[in-house]
Amino acid sequence: MRPPGKSSQQRDTGCGNFMQQVTERSLESWIFMRKRDSEDSSAMEPLQYPVRNLQSWTVPGHHSARCSWDVRAYASCTKADCHTLERRGWIGVVGSTRTLGEVWGRGLLLSPKPTGTQLTVEVHPRDAMPQLLKKFSLAKRLQGDKNGNTRPRQPGGKDAHAYPWDRSSLKSMALDLRQFEKLDTYASQVTVKSGLDALVSDLLQEAHSDLERVRAIWIWICHHIEYDIEAAQEKDRQAFKPTTILQTQKTNCDGYAGLFERMCRIAGVQCVTVPGYSKGFGYQPGQSFSGEFDHAWNAVFLEGRWHLVDSTWGSGLVDSTTSKFTFLYNEFYFLTHPALFIEDHFPDNKNWQLLKPPQSLRQFENNMYHKSEFYNKGMLSAHPQTSIIKTANGKVTVTIESCAPTLFMFMLNGKQEHGLLSLRKNGMKLDVYPPTVGTHKLQIFAKGNSEIYSSVLEYTLKCHYADIDVRLPAELHQPVGPSWFSEQMGITKPSHTEPVIYTSDGRCSVSFGVEEGVSVLASLHGDDGPVTEEAQRRYIFQLQREKRTELKVQLPHAGKFALKIFVKKRQEPGNYVFVFNYLLCCTNSKVNWPVFPESFGNWGQDNELLEPLSGVLPANHDVPFKLKLHGVAKALVKGQDTWPLTLNREGYWEGSCSTAGCQEVYVMVLENANHNFYSYILKYKVNAQ
Secondary structure, X not given: OOOOOOOOOXXXXXXXXXXXXXXXXXXXXXXEEEEOOOOXXXXXXXXXXEOOOOOOOOEEOOOOOOOOHHHXXXXXXXXXXXXXXXXXXXXXXXXXXXXXXXXXOOEEEEEEOOOOOEEEEEEEOHHHHHXXXXXXXXXXXXXXXXXXXXXXXXXXXXXXXXXXOOOOOOEOOOXXXXXXXXXXXXXXXXXXXXXXXXXXXXXXXXXXXXXXXXXXXXXXXXXXXXEOHHHHHHOOHHHHOHHHHHHHOEEOHHHHHHHHHHHHHHOOOXXXXXXXXXXXXXXXXXXXXXXOOOEEEEEEEEOOEEEEEOHHHHHEEEOOOOOOEEEOOOHHHEEEOHHHHOOOEEEOOXXXXXXXXXXXXXXXXXXXXXXXXXHHOOEEEEEOOEOEEEOEOOEEEEEEEEOOOOEEEEEEOOEOOOEEEEEEOOEEEEEEOOOOOEEEEEEEEEEOOOOXXXXXXXXXXXXXXXXXXXXXXXXXXXXXXXXXXXXXXXXXXXOOOOXXXXXXXXXXXXXXXXXXXXXXXXXXXXXXXXXXXXXXXXXXXXXXXOOEEEEEEEOOOOEEEEEEEEEEEOOOOOOOEEEEEEEEEEOOOOOOOOOOOEEOOOXXXXXXXXXOOOOEEOOOOEEEEEEEOOOOOEEEEEOOOEEEEEEOOOOOEEEEEEOOOOOEEEEEEEOOOOOOOOEEEEEEEEOOO
């Protein structure tokens, strides 16, 4: 079969005048429909290709005109296998199209005979086309005006979703993303072989519904089209054309939206491009929008309702420091719930918000911008709900609610300082104390256990009063206080559940359960005056009682300190891992506690020291000792001389020693009575005379 041209001779079909009219209209496209079920002619899937110079209507034997699946990609080919056509159950409808996807007006119905030897063309007048389209379930997919041109239906009341978000779903329609796994894999691997129509045809091989057609197009664009930063800056209109995009596989947001619309229309799905403002690359919290629109996205008509997509933001991101694009697929912007889409997309026409009630531009500017990762990681809400926040008495509090345990961190002006972040089972709480008056940038990040941190919120923080009395230790890392995460790491039932511990005498004791096979390490870090690396652990004395660990802490002076907790599984290689810390606060200026005695590896987990707790002993004094030691035969204290300790009825080893004439004192134990080898377990220093 050959396409008709103005100079070709037409075969007499009994409808010569009509054939001439079709020829003069210069057919631009064919729409083919593949039967999913050969017994059900209503179960059709439309496919569309360009047609050039159709020259004959009936082809004997094994020839036909671009009806075969095998030649769909070749616009100049005039041969096809009629048996293949029959075996695949094809029916084709030809229309004189001005708009891609349009099939109204005069048309041709192509159908192979059962014998497979002759392909017959039946010409149907204008009045017959609506019945044919209805029969093939295509009319409900495409809308035409009175002149036969297709046009999208404008959004109305039934398209609107309630605002604010009802937390029911991130999508505007019910989806099970697992159903797309096979289609997504296929669509992401399709390559461009010729033109756009052929590409769409390839993509639709595995698509069996409008939703799947849109999904295949979305996946292909998001995985193959790179954001062209230079073209976006120069506003190169040539870079927006679909043919150019297919060649370079680069474009800007206008090109993404235009390509998505064009491909959807080829697939027979209503789609429009929506221009507007966006809170994208370079956006600053609280900024105003005016003048030219800076972004474009799409609306697609599925299952009787309009839905929103942004393939630009679905494909990847631009690094704010290097201005380089990186492919990073983002599911969030496929059929996004309009109440979430409005957070970073404001259309030129309020009807395309698809919201009830619609939001004003002023509301859009002032509303908090939750980044897509906020919702992707299971977060539900944040407070405050405005992007510009002010301190009250030098402090501001931010809370986040999530539907699953999530790890958080924050940065104030690019540093993890001046804040207390505590994890909650369903979110977090952050108290920020800006060190100076002025405007500050507050960023909040989140991640799952096996991911990297992603930015989820950003505030502009205005501070009119800085509380100079609040000086947090620079070594105070996040999170502060025990949480679901510390429990996950093997620390349970803490004695102190709040992140801040106040002590009036400079002493405190913290205890918690420890899972079997987990080792605990603690260190102390101050904010006023140096705590040397050697002394970081000497102000903490660690005791083990059955399955609980106790940390006795003595502060060297008044101030604020970070008590950092680390864990390590004994059977696993590697270093100790930070889990959480407490903030210790003491305002008593008289506090001046010495370090604890130094303990050695033979200091058993179930040992207990009652006295002396100070690691520095007075010179020329008799010092009493009292300890609980397990699994030892003998114990003694060694200074200038040696003093044995005796085991009393309560199970404590007791005795005393003189510090005269010595600089160091050791506690030693004999574990096996049949041997004479003593081990050091504790070491004390003696003050100079």
